[in-house]
Amino acid sequence: MSFNLSVIPTRHILLAVTGGIAAYKSAILVRRLKDYGFDVRVVMTQGAQAFITPLTFQALSGYPVHTELLDPEAEAGMGHIELARWADLVLVAPATCDVLAKFSHGLADDLLSTLYLATKAPVWVSPAMNQQMWAAKATQRNLQQLVDDGVHVIMPDAGEQACGDVGLGRMPEPEDIARQVAAYFHAEHRKVAEQYGLLAGKKVVITAGPTREAVDPVRYISNHSTGKMGFALAAACYAAGADVHLISGPVSLETPNGVKRIRVSSARDMLEASMNRLHEGCDVFIATAAVADYRVATIAEHKIKKSGDELNLNLVKNPDIVATIAQQEKRPFMVGFAAETQNVEAYATGKLISKKLDMIACNDVSRADIGFGSDENAMIIFFAEQYGLDKRILEKAPKQHISQQLVEAIHEALSKNVAIS
Numbered sequence: 001m002s003f004n005l006s007v008i009p010t011r012h013i014l015l016a017v018t019g020g021i022a023a024y025k026s027a028i029l030v031r032r033l034k035d036y037g038f039d040v041r042v043v044m045t046q047g048a049q050a051f052i053t054p055l056t057f058q059a060l061s062g063y064p065v066h067t068e069l070l071d072p073e074a075e076a077g078m079g080h081i082e083l084a085r086w087a088d089l090v091l092v093a094p095a096t097c098d099v100l101a102k103f104s105h106g107l108a109d110d111l112l113s114t115l116y117l118a119t120k121a122p123v124w125v126s127p128a129m130n131q132q133m134w135a136a137k138a139t140q141r142n143l144q145q146l147v148d149d150g151v152h153v154i155m156p157d158a159g160e161q162a163c164g165d166v167g168l169g170r171m172p173e174p175e176d177i178a179r180q181v182a183a184y185f186h187a188e189h190r191k192v193a194e195q196y197g198l199l200a201g202k203k204v205v206i207t208a209g210p211t212r213e214a215v216d217p218v219r220y221i222s223n224h225s226t227g228k229m230g231f232a233l234a235a236a237c238y239a240a241g242a243d244v245h246l247i248s249g250p251v252s253l254e255t256p257n258g259v260k261r262i263r264v265s266s267a268r269d270m271l272e273a274s275m276n277r278l279h280e281g282c283d284v285f286i287a288t289a290a291v292a293d294y295r296v297a298t299i300a301e302h303k304i305k306k307s308g309d310e311l312n313l314n315l316v317k318n319p320d321i322v323a324t325i326a327q328q329e330k331r332p333f334m335v336g337f338a339a340e341t342q343n344v345e346a347y348a349t350g351k352l353i354s355k356k357l358d359m360i361a362c363n364d365v366s367r368a369d370i371g372f373g374s375d376e377n378a379m380i381i382f383f384a385e386q387y388g389l390d391k392r393i394l395e396k397a398p399k400q401h402i403s404q405q406l407v408e409a410i411h412e413a414l415s416k417n418v419a420i421s
């Protein structure tokens, strides 16, 4: 599963580091959180500074590190109340027994304990300590109090500890923590999107990637499609509240979180899977797949042996998936893609009509900087005449941003309430 947070407004994570040996892992945690697109500011307790310097966190987060409650200079920059309001989530990692005790009793004698009381944001703690200290009754009592107060506890891992003991108390790996934070925001966003998203209540089926047409048991005909555009669109549709079914040929991409993936190989498999989804009900069908136009007429039962200087394969035409779906009596809103190297607009609008699409997004694949395999794309969108919408030019941008704009265009066309036939 991969989380695409680029469709969600940037979230602020206030990472609080307290004094334990696991503090070194928090430096990596800043990196991993930033990888997900979070804006990260760091607060350190006195104890934490005995293990790692504020300068490390300043360099990694790109912000001055907050260490003192009553520091006029820091307060003039971003005061503690402002900092508490800035946070969308306060993540205390590692969290010592001491900070858990302070939080559970409402002490406010340093910056972090004050922030804890001053923030409305969810607070997560990742306790990391010696296994005996973790098991101590006072620690467990304080933790229970924090859970009752609504604090989320990231359970420590078991294993070998810095002190030589073996047991519960290790801070989980930064990758795991960052992933849990990303999953949390993703789920939060989804809850809102299911109600208010641009595609709330819609079922969207997307084809993506290449198809593979077998020649014999070990060989096939295919193309260079990576599936990136279709996967980015699937994530954007999900973030917009849709129920997303992604029918994908063989690609090496992670399934976007929340998206239902159906793995297929040949064009005929892809058509069958598409028809099945259509029968189950589908509001929007988006064809991003680079379907092989031809397949070999007869797949050899055994590996074809090397013989003469030439080998002729007899190819037959594959079904046109998007056109087949568009011909069905009860059909969804149809979106096609066109990759052209010349006369881009003329060919794209021609396909819009011949394949009976409602919308087509086309790009110029003769440009080396966009299209196949690239992380960026630039497109022109055309709508079928009955929508009365002008063409839309999407300037070169990461595929995530292009996807977001495609979702907006689909929403706009759908809201015209044109009868689809």
Ligand code: C5P
Pocket: 207, 267, 287, 288, 289, 290, 291, 292, 293, 318, 319, 320, 321, 322, 323, 335, 336, 337, 338, 339, 351
């Ligand atoms: O005709 P062309 O391949 O250029 O059309 C591209 C559009 O048609 C894309 O949306 C592609 O996913 C779809 N297509 C399809 N089945 C095919 C060929 C293309 O769904 N056999």
